[in-house]
């Protein structure tokens with residue numbers, strides 16, 4: 427076996443597809459079974475749309491919505507809107523990841539579903555990955571695409587795991603009542619509330635994704651998700667109207683804990699980390715999925731250079747670290763700084779006034795958290811890296 431990929435979200439699925447298309451043998455281990463829901467705002471930047479379509483995903487036919495406006499509201503109900511230069515589309519992870527899985531299966535990725543990687547060790551120039559079933563998978567290379575937080579982070583003793591993170595994420599799909607002005611298919615909205623913010627964007631079949639980030643302390647204070655939503659989120663009049671005029675499509679929300687935005691390493695113990703395993707951008711940027719897709723492509727492209735004998739392992743790791751940092755460090759930094767404007771009643775109100783008075787400033791911030799359109803996929807990654 428050439429490559430084991432741990433985690434079948436966007437980063438893992440893209441890396442798997444690229445590697446099989448390069449003629450390499452790939453096993454992908456995923457803890458769950460497709461299709462499944464995921465905590466994610468489901469607004470995808472157009473940065474990666476041409477690339478996804480080039481893989482064979484008919485996004486429009488799959489029901490993706492077109493989004494080219496942004497709305498930002500403060501807890502007081504003050505609101506600001508702007509056009510998005512690059513824009514994006516809305517589609518559920520349930521549908522997007524499933525379509526990539528089906529494509530990967532057809533193209534020859536060996537999927538091990540419903541299995542969890544518990545240990546990964548490197549010795550004698552190859553890897554052994556031990557699963558919860560007791561199986562051991564051996565390969566020349568491992569790509570770690572296991573998302574924000576995993577058992578493996580603990581086993582690898584990664585630095586960000588030593589500091590607990592206060593953030594939690596909550597997500598639902600909702601169906602709006604007809605003709606409500608709070609729901610506009612062409613607009614991705616960020617509604618602020620005390621100690622958090624909530625994204626709303628259209629997805630397939632006339633539904634919307636409602637997804638928010640807040641702190642564990644808030645949830646503890648109010649005891650339950652519905653109580654927290656009533657007491658805190660719905661103080662923002664936009665959120666009150668959204669909850670009041672929609673039907674929740676899940677019995678209970680998807681919730682994740684310990685969402686950490688701390689810097690991570692792109693290579694750990696010879697494993698190439700891709701997507702959130704290498705670093706998570708703050709969700710308000712609406713950009714994590716585009717980064718996971720580009721990161722998966724980058725890892726696969728350099729990995730294939732190593733597996734075909736064009737790069738040594740040391741060169742592979744050095745180039746991957748440097749390419750990852752060239753492409754993503756800047757966005758992560760701006761995302762962390764911008765997040766401070768959110769979740770504070772006074773600051774988010776001031777941000778509405780400031781950005782309202784100087785519209786180019788808001789567009790500048792949006793541009794700096796987004797990458798350039800991803801047009802490089804036909805160029806080998808090694809040609810994109812200086813060092």
Ligand SMILES: Cc1cc2nc3c(=O)[nH]c(=O)nc-3n(C[C@H](O)[C@H](O)[C@H](O)COP(=O)(O)OP(=O)(O)OC[C@H]3O[C@@H](n4cnc5c(N)ncnc54)[C@H](O)[C@@H]3O)c2cc1C
Pocket residue numbers: 432433434435436437438455456457458464465466467468469470471541542543544571572573574575576577578594595596625637638639685700701702703706707709712713714715716718
């Ligand atoms: C609240 C919130 C809102 C967001 N909103 C947006 C948005 O609107 N737009 C956007 O672009 N980004 C958004 N993001 C970010 C985006 O969701 C992530 O950046 C993206 O999902 C990263 O993809 P990934 O493939 O790295 O990880 P994931 O999609 O998380 O995939 C990781 C996979 O690994 C599997 N796994 C984990 N551990 C193991 C193991 N040990 N063995 C086997 N499998 C394992 C998991 O089951 C999972 O399927 C948001 C994030 C949060 C927290």
